[in-house]
Amino acid sequence: MPCNDNNKIAKNCLSCVVRKSTIFGSLTDDEMASVEGYIEKKRHFQSGEYVIQENSSVNYSLCINSGYLILGSYLENGSRQIFQVAMPGDSIGFSHSNADYNYFVQAMTEVDVCVISNVTVDKLIGEQKAIATKLIEILSHNTAVNQQYLLNLGRKSAREALAYLIMDISTRIRQRLIKCTTNESELSFFPLNQEDMADILGMTKVHISRITSEFKKEQLIQCSHKTIKVLDEDRLSEIGGFSVLD
Structure with missing residues (x-):
């Protein structure tokens, strides 16, 4: 995992090598410096470890600093359906509700993530209106892209x-x-x-x-x-x- 060598856990958001690929990629340096204060902690997961269990109540969101994860769910017959592969720069969550996750998130490699609680997301939205507007636009776009991605696959041989x-x-x-x-x-x-x-x-x-x-x-x-x-x-x-x- 090449990005891990020099950036195992980024010292700060401005120096993060995957910053431009994140939901914060369009923010200016000054805006990013403001957001950095809302990042609460960083966590490391081993390959195969569940970052989020299916149907668990989670009150935080994640930005992937390094590594790869899958998002999916288990069907009634025990089979597994994977609907997203997340990689450095991708985000998971960023909802200000604390509803149960109806899918799991599992590390496919060693993974480092930046964590921000949903309470803090609410605070960010309330205190940084311009930044919040940008983030909402980006998240809406990403949701549409993921939906189109699944449609594209479903129509193919x-x-x-x-x-x-x-x-x-x-x-x-x-x-x-x-x-x-x-x-x-x-x-x-x-x-x-x-x-x-x-x-x-x-x-x-x-x-x-x-x-x-x-x-x-x-x-x-x-x-x-x-x-x-x-x-x-x-x-x-x-x-x-x-x-x-x-």
Whole structure:
């Protein structure tokens, strides 16, 4: 995890290497300095650890400083549905209500997060009106993007959906980490295994394995443990109907 090396826990928000990717990315330095006083603490989680349990009452929100998490829920038949992969710069929560979370948040790698309570979010909204307006606009936009993302996947064939997922995750990781490293092996890091991808796309692990083998045979990707290197971005994007503007 390259960003961890020099930024295990950012000393302050202004120096955070993922700041521009967060919901605070559009704030000026002066505005960010004002927000920094509302950040209450930082926490570290191990890979596999649940950051938030499904149906638990949580009164705080998170900004991801480093690492990768999945958001999902367990269905009545015991199967798992993953609906979001969160990475450095993403936020979770930021609601001023203390309603139970109807989904879980689990670390896929070691994770560092910045924590702000919902009471403090209320205080921020009340005391920093201009900043609050910006944050609400960004959160509304992010919600719309996530909804469209799920719709895009639902309309695709299995092959198209997997191509789209690989391109989306790989592109987002590269965009976030390019400021931290130029090491190609680190930029090819892929936090999901085949079971995770199956639970995102609603397929079986066997189906994911078969399509992945096809992509490798067609020299579209190279795979190893926690690594997927895209060899032909244009072709894989074409198959998945993926655009960096999605």
